[in-house]
Amino acid sequence: MNNPRKTFFSKRTILFFTCLLIIFIIIQFIRPEIKNPPVTGDLQAPAEVKTILKQACYDCHSNETQLRWFDQISPLNWRVAQHIKEGRKVLNFSEWGNLAAGDQKAKLWEAVNQIQEGAMPLKDYEMVHTSAKISANQLTTLKNYLLGTVKPSVYNDTSKINAADKQYKKWQDNQLSPDNLPVALNGITYIPDYKNWQPLSTSERFDNNTMRIIFGNDIAVKAVKNNNIHPWPNGTIFAKVAWAQIVDKDSTIHTGAFLQVEYMIKDDKKYASTGGWGFARFKTPKMVPYGKTALFANECMNCHRPMKNEDFVFTLPIKH
Numbered sequence: 001m002n003n004p005r006k007t008f009f010s011k012r013t014i015l016f017f018t019c020l021l022i023i024f025i026i027i028q029f030i031r032p033e034i035k036n037p038p039v040t041g042d043l044q045a046p047a048e049v050k051t052i053l054k055q056a057c058y059d060c061h062s063n064e065t066q067l068r069w070f071d072q073i074s075p076l077n078w079r080v081a082q083h084i085k086e087g088r089k090v091l092n093f094s095e096w097g098n099l100a101a102g103d104q105k106a107k108l109w110e111a112v113n114q115i116q117e118g119a120m121p122l123k124d125y126e127m128v129h130t131s132a133k134i135s136a137n138q139l140t141t142l143k144n145y146l147l148g149t150v151k152p153s154v155y156n157d158t159s160k161i162n163a164a165d166k167q168y169k170k171w172q173d174n175q176l177s178p179d180n181l182p183v184a185l186n187g188i189t190y191i192p193d194y195k196n197w198q199p200l201s202t203s204e205r206f207d208n209n210t211m212r213i214i215f216g217n218d219i220a221v222k223a224v225k226n227n228n229i230h231p232w233p234n235g236t237i238f239a240k241v242a243w244a245q246i247v248d249k250d251s252t253i254h255t256g257a258f259l260q261v262e263y264m265i266k267d268d269k270k271y272a273s274t275g276g277w278g279f280a281r282f283k284t285p286k287m288v289p290y291g292k293t294a295l296f297a298n299e300c301m302n303c304h305r306p307m308k309n310e311d312f313v314f315t316l317p318i319k320h
């Protein structure tokens, strides 16, 4: 008389799944409101650029969020709402027009960078919104757009080049007095010694005509030799120096004005809140510390975060 189905679906199992279903139905009534506020200054860009950004980024970085049916099921939509709220806060293409031109360029560069590092669009979003995935061709389109937004600085008159050369010599001689060095808001003091360190890499930022050299101190150089860079040892310091880049009429590239030097200092205890790295930036030949509050380091971290698997360091050293 034993019914096999009864042993298969016991009363308890049925009860369990019924409860689960009821809970699921109830939570459908607990839903965050996802609103689209008015668009006040939408990004103005060529159609092919807009299409890519709309497809891949606008759901979280604009006031034109388009929710698919599966985005609206609780508890999934709780996460979706959180992403939209955080996404709009850091980057909102619908309020693009309210940003200063320099900030627009910086955001755009950061956007391309985040795509290139595979950090954006968010991976779990990309998994369900497969059309958001950015192809290599689309990335090139975005880069070309970014390139087009800057004018190359070509100088025909040698006076500017001579002035820049003079400034470069001054930089080499170091004009700052050793007992009165500038200090960043997070307590990091300008380190003049970086000019004697070994250059680990150079890079060119394609969008704003700058030349950069990345120097490493002895600990960094030793870590590279011993292939001990995951993570980089405490005491490692990088200095990244940027100059404007000027091109003379023979297409020779010169260093232009000194722009800034940035440091990353490894101390996994002292700087635990920013990935174990102390960040600092000093601008212009006067080495003015960057940032309005000590929280400026979060800005550095936001951009370096996609390199988490490389201990937040972009520069892959040339093997010695």
Ligand code: HEC
Pocket: 053, 056, 057, 058, 059, 060, 061, 082, 083, 084, 086, 087, 090, 091, 107, 110, 111, 112, 114, 115, 120, 121, 122, 125, 132, 134, 302
């Ligand atoms: C599913 C939502 C989502 C999508 C889609 C998405 N992002 Fe994001 N994005 C976020 C969230 C959330 C943050 C803030 C937290 C973080 O940095 O992880 C963020 C942060 C960023 C930042 C850092 C901004 C800053 O100043 O800190 C950039 C740049 C960015 N996204 C660019 C993009 C680009 C470009 C795309 C499209 C290719 C894109 N995102 C698609 C959710 C999203």
Ligand code: HEC
Pocket: 109, 110, 113, 203, 204, 212, 214, 238, 239, 240, 262, 263, 264, 279, 280, 281, 290, 296, 297, 299, 300, 301, 303, 304, 312, 313, 314, 315, 316
């Ligand atoms: C917009 C993104 C972005 C922001 C913001 C940013 N960085 Fe970087 N940083 C980079 C990239 C990309 C590199 C790789 C070298 C290059 O391309 O110039 C880099 C390299 C560096 C390096 C050389 C070591 C390495 O990781 O390769 C230092 C030092 C550095 N950054 C310091 C800072 C400091 C200090 C701040 C904040 C004041 C900061 N960065 C903010 C993108 C950023």
